[in-house]
Structures are given as C-alpha cells and as structure tokens.
Amino acid sequence: MPVADLEIDATGLACPLPILRAKKALAQLASGQVLKVATTDRNAIRDFQAFARQTGNTLLHQQETDGQGVHYLRRR
Numbered sequence: 311m312p313v314a315d316l317e318i319d320a321t322g323l324a325c326p327l328p329i330l331r332a333k334k335a336l337a338q339l340a341s342g343q344v345l346k347v348a349t350t351d352r353n354a355i356r357d358f359q360a361f362a363r364q365t366g367n368t369l370l371h372q373q374e375t376d377g378q379g380v381h382y383l384r385r386r
Contacts, residue, residue, distance in 0.1 A: 312370045312382045314346035315339060321350045321378070328354055329361050332383065336367060339385045344370065349379040358383070 318335050320328035328349045335345050351357070355372055358381045362369035368384040 311373075312344050312346075312384075314382065315343040317346040317348070319348050320354075321348050323349070324351055325353050325357055329357055332358070332361065332381075333365075336365075336383065336385050341385055343385050345383045345385065347381045347383070349381065350377055351379070352377070354379045354381065 316335055316339060318331055320331050328347060328351055332345060332347050339345060355374055358372060359369060362383060366386045368386070370382040370384055373380045
C-alpha cells in the first residue's frame, strides 16, 4: 500500500461528502503527495474512480473490506 502524506476519515458520510472532503484535502498537498481516504459509502469505489479521471489525480489503490473502503490518490 502507498504511504500517505495526509489521511482523512470520511466514514459515515454519504456521497458527495467523501469526494468533497478529498478535494479539499488534495488542495493542501503538493504535487506528487498522497492522500488516504477512509469511507463507508457503498458507491465510493466508483465515485473515487470517476473523481480521479475527472481531476487528473492518480488513483493509486482502492480496497473495500466489510463495508470499509480505503482510497489512495496522488495529487497531480
């Protein structure tokens, strides 16, 4: 798994809040730094894939286990 420069907890939040929190957090990072986002939203896997495509950030890794998701994004 990638090493995160910043981690945010978006568990318990429904779409679009995890994406909005991630967008705000990515703005704090320098290019090339990595953000880790923890989620419980059942659509988060798909949402973060679309978010990465639309923003040009790199989706490094995603994992979902027992309703808990983890997403790693590298800032462009």
